[in-house]
Amino acid sequence: xxxxxxxxxxxxxxxxxxxxxxxxxxxxxxxxxxxxxxxxxxxxxxxxxxxxxxxxxxxxxxxxxxxxxxxxxxxxxxxxxxxxxxxxxxxxxxxxxxxxxxxxxxxxxxxxxxxxxxxxxxxxxxxxxxxxxxxxxxxxxxxxxxxxxxxxxxxxxxxxxxxxxxxxxxxxxxxxxxxxxxxxxxxxxxxxxxxxxxxxxxxxxxxxxxxxxxxxxxxxxxxxxxxxxxxxxxxxxxxxxxxxxxxxxxxxxxxxxxxxxxxxxxxxxxxxxxxxxxxxxxxxxxxxxxxxxxxxxxxxxxxxxxxxxxxxxxxxxxxxxxxxxxxxxxxxxxxxxxxxxxxxxxxxxxxxxxxxxxxxxxxxxxxxxxxxxxxxxxxxxxxxxxxxxxxxxxxxxxxxxxxxxxxxxxxxxxxxxxxxxxxxxxxxxxxxxxxxxxxxxxxxxxxxxxxxxxxxxxxxxxxxxxxxxxxxxxxxxxxxxxxxxxxxxxxxxxxxxxxxxxxxxxxxxxxxxxx
Amino acid sequence: xxxxxxxxxxxxxxxxxxxxxxxxxxxxxxxxxxxxxxxxxxxxxxxxxxxxxxxxxxxxxxxxxxxxxxxxxxxxxxxxxxxxxxxxxxxxxxxxxxxxxxxxxxxxxxxxxxxxxxxxxxxxxxxxxxxxxxxxxxxxxxxxxxxxxxxxxxxxxxxxxxxxxxxxxxxxxxxxxxxxxxxxxxxxxxxxxxxxxxxxxxxxxxxxxxxxxxxxxxxxxxxxxxxxxxxxxxxxxxxxxxxxxxxxxxxxxxxxxxxxxxxxxxxxxxxxxxxxxxxxxxxxxxxxxxxxxxxxxxxxxxxxxxxxxxxx
Numbered sequence: 123x124x125x126x127x128x129x130x131x132x133x134x135x136x137x138x139x140x141x142x143x144x145x146x147x148x149x150x151x152x153x154x155x156x157x158x159x160x161x162x163x164x165x166x167x168x169x170x171x172x173x174x175x176x177x178x179x180x181x182x183x184x185x186x187x188x189x190x191x192x193x194x195x196x197x198x199x200x201x202x203x204x205x206x207x208x209x210x211x212x213x214x215x216x217x218x219x220x221x222x223x224x225x226x227x228x229x230x231x232x233x234x235x236x237x238x239x240x241x242x243x244x245x246x247x248x249x250x251x252x253x254x255x256x257x258x259x260x261x262x263x264x265x266x267x268x269x270x271x272x273x274x275x276x277x278x279x280x281x282x283x284x285x286x287x288x289x290x291x292x293x294x295x296x297x298x299x300x301x302x303x304x305x306x307x308x309x310x311x312x313x314x315x316x317x318x319x320x321x322x323x324x325x326x327x328x329x330x331x332x333x334x335x336x337x338x339x340x341x342x343x344x345x346x347x348x349x350x351x352x353x354x355x356x357x358x359x360x361x362x363x364x365x366x367x368x369x370x371x372x373x374x375x376x377x378x379x380x381x382x383x384x385x386x387x388x389x390x391x392x393x394x395x396x397x398x399x400x401x402x403x404x405x406x407x408x409x410x411x412x413x414x415x416x417x418x419x420x421x422x423x424x425x426x427x428x429x430x431x432x433x434x435x436x437x438x439x440x441x442x443x444x445x446x447x448x449x450x451x452x453x454x455x456x457x458x459x460x461x462x463x464x465x466x467x468x469x470x471x472x473x474x475x476x477x478x479x480x481x482x483x484x485x486x487x488x489x490x491x492x493x494x495x496x497x498x499x500x501x502x503x504x505x506x507x508x509x510x511x512x513x514x515x516x517x518x519x520x521x522x523x524x525x526x527x528x529x530x531x532x533x534x535x536x537x538x539x540x541x542x543x544x545x546x547x548x549x550x551x552x553x554x555x556x557x558x559x560x561x562x563x564x565x566x567x568x569x570x571x572x573x574x575x576x577x578x579x580x581x582x583x584x585x586x587x588x589x590x591x592x593x594x595x596x597x598x599x600x601x602x603x604x605x606x607x608x609x610x611x612x613x614x615x616x617x618x619x620x621x622x623x624x625x626x627x628x629x630x631x632x633x634x635x636x637x
Numbered sequence: 638x639x640x641x642x643x644x645x646x647x648x649x650x651x652x653x654x655x656x657x658x659x660x661x662x663x664x665x666x667x668x669x670x671x672x673x674x675x676x677x678x679x680x681x682x683x684x685x686x687x688x689x690x691x692x693x694x695x696x697x698x699x700x701x702x703x704x705x706x707x708x709x710x711x712x713x714x715x716x717x718x719x720x721x722x723x724x725x726x727x728x729x730x731x732x733x734x735x736x737x738x739x740x741x742x743x744x745x746x747x748x749x750x751x752x753x754x755x756x757x758x759x760x761x762x763x764x765x766x767x768x769x770x771x772x773x774x775x776x777x778x779x780x781x782x783x784x785x786x787x788x789x790x791x792x793x794x795x796x797x798x799x800x801x802x803x804x805x806x807x808x809x810x811x812x813x814x815x816x817x818x819x820x821x822x823x824x825x826x827x828x829x830x831x832x833x834x835x836x837x838x839x840x841x842x843x844x845x846x847x848x849x850x851x852x853x854x855x856x857x858x859x860x861x862x863x864x865x866x867x868x869x870x871x872x873x874x875x876x877x878x879x880x881x882x883x884x885x886x887x888x889x890x891x892x893x894x895x896x897x898x899x900x901x902x903x904x905x906x907x908x909x910x911x912x913x914x915x916x917x918x919x920x921x922x923x924x925x926x927x928x929x930x931x932x933x934x935x936x937x938x939x940x941x942x943x944x945x946x947x948x949x
Contacts, residue, residue, distance in 0.1 A: 261823075262823055262826050262827040263827055264827065265824075265827060265829040266824075266829060306700055306701075306734065307788075308787060308788060308814045308815075308816060309788055309813075309814050310788055310947065311730075311733035311734070311787065311788035311789035311793075311814075311947050312733070312947075313734060313735075320699075320700070320703070320704050320707050320736075320737075321699075321704070323699060323700035323703070323704060323734060324698065324699035324700050324704065390820055390822075390823035440823070444822065444823065444826070444843070470842075585813050588782070588811060588813055589782045589811070589813060589829065589830060591779045591780070591811070
């Protein structure tokens with residue numbers, strides 16, 4: 123049977139009414155839990171795994187898919203409305219999304235996120251169905267040196283999130299890189315900069331840093347400004363739906379996000395957040411409204427959200443074709459497969475074709491269900507912003523604190539007889555850092571990006587050099603790496619060249635005017 | 638209405654059998670990992686077999702389980718309802734992290750399950766047998782890159798033991814650590830490294846599909862016809878295992894009661910079918926036998942980690 127026939131069979135299985143109900147329950151639970159910071163999709167799926175033991179395989183896979191997508195969308199909702207990114211993949215969404223929400227455009231921001239997730243999820247799921255075996259070959263060909271080249275490219279494109287001053291951007295990035303060094307070094311097993319504190323052995327949790335810098339830092343900044351300053355948050359301005367202009371600006375971003383996110387997610391060491399960085403950088407370069415970036419550009423929400431969702435479907439490529447879980451959620455899904463006696467791997471597509479296609483079809487169904495559930499809820503969500511500011515910010519503080527305690531509430535710190543949660547102290551400490559950065563005009567995002575990319579880049583560089591026994595030539599030995607460096611060089615040089623030429627033209631123009 | 642509710646609560650409280658202990662099992666790892674799966678499987682088996690009416694699983698991830706272990710040892714002292722899952726990786730992590738808390742600070746109950754490591758090469762590798770690998774390792778130790786799990790873990794320990802057994806300086810082992818066997822798998826498949834060494838389950842489906850060639854397993858028994866290291870002339874026997882421990886400071890009676898519950902669970906049909914679906918090997922061992930085995934594992938691990946230079 124050809125791929126279309128298999129997919130149609132899978133869809134027929136997934137569209138049975140009880141499976142649709144499972145998808146609906148999954149999406150509802152996922153969204154509800156995803157909105158709470160601290161409990162990510164991985165923990166939700168882990169908690170619900172025993173429930174699905176009682177369902178048939180197709181039903182439980184569909185519920186998984188629903189929870190997964192719902193959890194991710196729930197995270198975006200809080201990022202946009204409250205500036206509290208619950209997972210690293212929605213940090214970029216918060217950049218533009220929250221600015222939009224403050225200008226009364228929370229409705230379109232949530233809509234473009236939901237529809238973008240759907241569009242990109244569709245692209246990625248179809249890509250999963252048709253090209254997974256080929257994509258995985260390319261993904262595997264990526265060696266440590268190639269990953270390092272990819273990280274170099276990421277570092278360069280990250281400058282898109284720097285704001286107006288490159289020096290301040292780089293300073294912020296280096297704070298993040300510095301924080302990234304903390305913890306046990308993977309290659310040697312030795313602790314670095316942990317000062318004998320066990321809680322620092324595993325490094326600094328990205329979500330703790332992100333929530334602290336974004337949400338706590340901002341709350342402090344608001345509290346520090348005079349109460350007489352006029353409230354700038356406008357709950358709803360204009361329609362809560364997307365205008366024609368919004369659609370026009372969103373759809374190319376959705377498509378680009380989908381095509382950027384899927385291959386990144388498929389890479390065994392990719393990470394969903396890297397796709398969102400690339401997407402944001404691409405949108406910022408390509409936009410016709412560069413002045414809106416940093417002030418609430420809809421492309422800056424549409425692209426990264428699409429990339430995030432496509433990347434989630436992308437992680438299923440190594441999972442299904444290699445049995446390789448590249449995220450915590452994928453690892454739990456792997457456990458779920460094994461429950462039904464399935465061993466994901468190269469033989470899965472031939473030995474358990476019907477179930478694999480049921481899963482792929484259920485991703486499509488869950489994706490659609492997400493849209494059905496969430497579009498009508500947007501009107502309700504944006505009302506959150508009509509809450510008076512003191513209440514809203516105290517609510518944000520409460521949720522940020524609860525989320526951190528939920529993720530790691532261990533009372534592991536102690537000061538004499540007083541026990542406290544170390545994670546919470548870090549949250550508050552970084553919140554103060556976030557306030558200071560804001561106060562002196564430093565951008566926030568590069569700090570978080572540095573914490574994410576720094577350790578990845580370091581590990582890949584050291585692996586590459588260890589395998590080559592110290593020979594640096596290995597870094598430029600593969601065509602993939604060379605290609606990535608060329609793209610990186612172009613990303614630096616082309617705008618520089620254009621600016622120089624532009625200046626030249628201006629000068630000529632001036633000279634011509636003088637004549 | 639309220640009275641009805643109260644009555645319902647009271648009757649449900651009475652309905653809980655008095656002999657059944659409530660357990661809280663700590664998985665000192667993130668959801669989805671091996672320890673988490675073990676803890677959640679125990680939860681399933683203990684409740685379905687009616688050994689315990691209420692079992693909760695908590696996750697305290699980090700640093701090879703030592704963060705969870707430290708928290709468990711300090712906060713659960715004397716609590717007969719608290720259990721923690723651990724394993725061989727923890728033995729190594731305690732040493733490399735210079736953890737202030739060790740397995741001596743808890744009450745080990747039983748070893749539950751285990752898994753042999755397997756040494757694999759990509760299908761197109763020039764290495765056909767363990768002998769080829771040993772020859773290459775002897776000729777140029779640094780040119781053999783080993784991909785496996787985190788530094789100081791069982792995969793790294795096995796690689797160090799192999800080098801030592803064939804007369805190669807263990808500090809010369811070019812071990813490339815990945816955050817898990819899965820990521821290491823991608824590196825092996827892509828031909829980025831010479832050999833892969835990790836749990837059999839990580840590589841199982843690739844070996845079956847002919848994408849990877851298994852050279853040897855590190856345990857005492859053959860797996861799917863793959864020879865053991867001893868059969869290949871390398872005198873090494875190391876297996877990854879997972880265990881369950883109770884809190885420190887519990888009485889002998891409490892320890893005996895927990896051991897009885899765990900033994901009942903380990904012999905149950907539910908547990909056996911869980912092992913079957915997950916592909917885990919039953920390595921149940923309790924009491925003094927387990928105590929002696931644990932001590933010998935800690936001793937040999939300390940020695941090899943000193944040899945590879947991870948522990949001073």
